[in-house]
Amino acid sequence: MSKKGFTLLPRSLRDAFINAIDAPVDLIIKFNIHPNIFTILGLIASIIGAYFYYIEYLFWGGAGILIGGVCDTFDGKIARKTGRSSNFGAVFDSSLDRYAEFFMFLGIMGYMNRFEEPLYQITTVVAFLALNGSILVSYVRARAEGLGYECKVGVMQRAERIVLIGFSSLIHEYALIAAVWIVAIFANITAIQRLIHVWRTEREDLSKEQQINQ
Secondary structure: OOOOOOOOHHHHHHHOOOOOOOHHHHHHHHOOOOOOHHHHHHHHHHHHHHHHHHOOOOHHHHHHHHHHHHHHHHHHHHHHHHHHOOEEEEEHHHHHHHHHHHHHHHHHHHHHHHOOHHHHHHHHHHHHHHHHHHHHHHHHHHHHHHOOOOOOOOOOOOEEEEEOOOOHHOHHHHHHHHHHHHHHHHHHHHHHHHHHHHHHHHHHHHHHHHHHOO
């Protein structure tokens, strides 16, 4: 089953971005740079962004997160175009993505915890819930795909999380707070959506199998 359902980022917008980076990707390929380099650069950019969050430079924190997201897109595109896709590369990319999100939310929690106002203190806890939801979204997909189920459904996938957190940081601290709450709510909803998707898919498969055996 390949239904992906509704997402906060329209598919057309994603496709437009993917097409827009074709030219720079082709240029990078000419220099024979391995896609894993961009995977590592994405993590480094996210760590730098997290540090800027911690020292209260939200704009540069958001910029680091967005650059990390762009690098993450580059590595996959380069790997596919050069035929360097591999099982290790996929696992390496996914693992570093989780580290990147961990540092991103750690930086945000460090920023929020610097203020004594209740809204900031509560948002520190909410950021922790957002981190847990984000990790669970990826875990459920990985576990499901390991069992043979496609599991890309959900309203809050990684691209949505990076775009929301990154761009809100460029706008204002209250925009970032709102984004953290949105991610916390919808990332956990997405994890539940994926669990339900696997449950329904398995039931459909069992039903089809029973019909064939009758």
